[in-house]
Amino acid sequence: MKIKTHVRAEMxxxxxxxxxxxxxEALRAVAAYDxxxxxxxxxxxxxSQKETAIDRxxxxxxxxxxxxxxxxGLFSVGRWHCTMxxxxxxxCVHYAEGxxxxxxxxxxxxxxxxxxxxxxxxxxGGT
Numbered sequence: 351m352k353i354k355t356h357v358r359a360e361m362x363x364x365x366x367x368x369x370x371x372x373x374x375e376a377l378r379a380v381a382a383y384d385x386x387x388x389x390x391x392x393x394x395x396x397x398s399q400k401e402t403a404i405d406r407x408x409x410x411x412x413x414x415x416x417x418x419x420x421x422x423g424l425f426s427v428g429r430w431h432c433t434m435x436x437x438x439x440x441x442c443v444h445y446a447e448g449x450x451x452x453x454x455x456x457x458x459x460x461x462x463x464x465x466x467x468x469x470x471x472x473x474x475g476g477t
Contacts, residue, residue, distance in 0.1 A: 364391070365471060365472055366380050369455060370392075372463065373463045376458040376461030377456075378440055379454075380454070381453070381455075382447075382451075382453055382454075383452060383454060385451070388407065407454065432445040432446065432469045438459060439458070440459055441457050441458075441465070443456075443457075443468055443472065455468060
């Protein structure tokens with residue numbers, strides 16, 4: 351699998367401007383994905399892209415989608431929208447937009463970023 355270079359037709363908006371407004375300088379990377387691959391939409395200059403990591407991240411995002419029904423049934427609180435993972439240097443949000451498609455965003459850990467607002471910005475540009 352390779353990083354996609356075409357614009358995803360099913361994504362009717364570009365989340366990057368809204369995500370920049372929400373996260374400011376803390377925004378590290380934005381990627382859109384579907385079952386076939388992942389398209390890097392934005393990457394901060396000091397964040398280096400590693401194609402092998404991108405492949406594994408895409409695989410993980412698709413696997414999380416497989417567990418959507420299970421999680422929704424387990425928690426019984428409605429539709430699953432996103433998952434957040436916090437690491438030493440980055441906080442990553444996986445927002446599911448549709449079946450096996452969505453947005454992956456990373457911001458600097460420790461930055462004063464409202465994660466709920468960040469997740470909302472992943473969906474239709476925050477509208």
